[in-house]
Amino acid sequence: MSSIDVVIPNYNYGRFLRDCVRSVQAQAVENLRILIIDNASSDDSVEIARSLAAEDPRIEIIARKVNKGLHASFNEGIDWASAEYLTILHADDLLAAGALKRTMDCLGRYPGVAMTCGRTVRHGEEIRDARLGSDWRIETGESFISQRCRTAHNTVACCGVVVRTSAQKIAGHYDERLSFAPDLEMWLRLARLGDVARTSATQGFVRVHADNASAYTRERLAPELEAVELSFETFFGKENAKGRDVSHLRTQVQRSIAERAYWAALAHLVRGSFTGGWELARLALRRRARMILMPPVGYILRRQDGVRRIGQVVLEAKKRRFGAQWQRAGNRTS
Structure with missing residues (x-):
């Protein structure tokens, strides 16, 4: 019978830890182990972790x-893992119901798959389409890498990923040179080792709060894009060391970074985030100056969510404009 290990790194997320662990315990999986790695938290995280472990010998x-x-924490979890499959779940995130069983069934059916990923949504958001099925689309690792390079966008969140432990051991540790979001570079390395299985089923819930990176990068996306670029360059450096020619992928990433920055700059400016917007505009035009005359429409078409994202920005702009008008009207009548 297949088995899975779940590693939960934690730092001062005691207020979220119990819910995170409960979401793992609720999975319909028998051979399950949970490792909580607390990184010297100053809150009550350790006390909560010990209470949970006292109730469940799997912890x-x-x-x-x-x-x-x-x-x-990531790397210690990789060294500890001995089950067939492995997932690393941030202590402020949650697994969706049935996520592990869906993934383990897929990995059992497709031995060539090194990594699986599924849909994730923000915690508290309604899953309007109730995507709880088990449809899987298998793509080659090369295709996965190519798509990441064509958009320079990491759409794969940790709480939606389960990997084959044997592949993770070969891929090795997370690169400590990548201080921001090192997972992209790891996904690229894993994709070199086998196929990638994707599902539209909701696999995890991501919390967005004042203490995590998502809250920061909405207003300051330029540093994130530079970190994404560094992740790709780190991967390319390892590929070159193995004698692989990745010059075409590097060129694609450099173009995609510039084009993504261009559209993100417009979105920030429309929303009224002028500091972040001009920062992104400078980043884009330094890399691809001709975009000032020729907007990179092709980038929108390459992104699966491109049209939807434009619609969201337009809607936000309308709300902002009409909200300001209503506020001025209210001030005149008060």
Whole structure:
């Protein structure tokens, strides 16, 4: 019978930890282990973790006295894992009902798959289309890598990913040089080792709050894009060291970074985020100056969510405009 290990890195997320672990315990999986790695939290995280472990023998705890950083937690979890499959779940996120069983069934059916990923939504958002099925689309690792390069956009969240542990051991540790969102570079490495299975089923819930990166990058996306570029360059460096020619992929990423920055700049400016908008515009035009005369429409078509994102920005702009008009009208009548 197949087995899975779940690693939960935690730092000062005691207020979320219990819900995170409960979402794992609720999975319809028998051979399951959970490792909570606390990175010297100053809140009540360790007490909560110990309480959870006392209730469930499947839970193990590593409670550090010194904060070694997120990479150390990821990598210690990789070294600890011994089950057939592995997932790393941030302590502020949640697994969707049935997520692990869906994935384990898929990995059992398709031995050539190294990594699976599914849809994730923000915690608290309604799943309007109730995507709880088990449809899977298998794509080659090369196709997965190519698509990431064509958009320079990491749409794969940790809480939606399960990997074959044997592939993870070969891929190795997360690269400590990547201080921001090191997962993209890891997905690229895993895709070199086998196929990637994708499902439209909701696999996880991502919390967005004041203490995580998502809250910051909405207003300051330029540093994130530079970090994404560094992730690709780190991957390309390892590929070159293995004798692989990735010059065409590097060219595609450089173009995609510029084009993504262009459209993100417009979106920020429309929303009224002028500091972030001009920062993105400078980033885009430094890399591809001709876009000032020729907008990169092709980038929107390459992104699966491109049209939807434009619609969202237009809707936000309308709300902002009419909201300001209503506020001025209210001030005149008060």
